[in-house]
Amino acid sequence: MTHDQLIADATAARERAYAPYSQFKVGAVLLGKSGRLYTGCNVENAAYGPSMCAERTAIFKAVSEGEREFETIAVVTENGVSPCGTCRQVMIEFAPDMTIVIADTQGNIRLTTVRDLLPDGFTPDQLPQSDR
Numbered sequence: 001m002t003h004d005q006l007i008a009d010a011t012a013a014r015e016r017a018y019a020p021y022s023q024f025k026v027g028a029v030l031l032g033k034s035g036r037l038y039t040g041c042n043v044e045n046a047a048y049g050p051s052m053c054a055e056r057t058a059i060f061k062a063v064s065e066g067e068r069e070f071e072t073i074a075v076v077t078e079n080g081v082s083p084c085g086t087c088r089q090v091m092i093e094f095a096p097d098m099t100i101v102i103a104d105t106q107g108n109i110r111l112t113t114v115r116d117l118l119p120d121g122f123t124p125d126q127l128p129q130s131d132r
């Protein structure tokens with residue numbers, strides 16, 4: 001699965017974004033270790049608080065379907081912004097070494113990792129009772 005293919009899928013997911021308040025559409029696609037892909041888009045809400053990011057939509061879809069190990073997530077926005085802090089925390093729970101492909105709609109791409117975006121992050125192994 002090339003980065004270009006992932007970006008194409010994330011771009012398609014971005015078109016399904018429900019963003020009537022911010023007008024800021026985000027698309028994501030998550031590549032599981034199984035090879036399966038999980039798409040996500042941001043889903044806003046009139047009450048704002050219940051809104052959900054594209055990245056977490058994709059991750060929660062995957063986990064709910066039984067996959068917990070991930071290779072890569074691609075995220076597409078108009079201007080190529082990085083995932084928010086909440087999404088970084090969710091990513092480090094499952095895939096601290098995951099590659100993040102960040103793309104804008106003009107075709108600019110940069111690569112990073114979860115650990116690079118969330119250094120010294122809080123991880124499951126810091127909880128003594130963790131049974132992961």
Ligand code: ZN
Nearest residue numbers: 053083084087
């Ligand atoms: Zn987010």
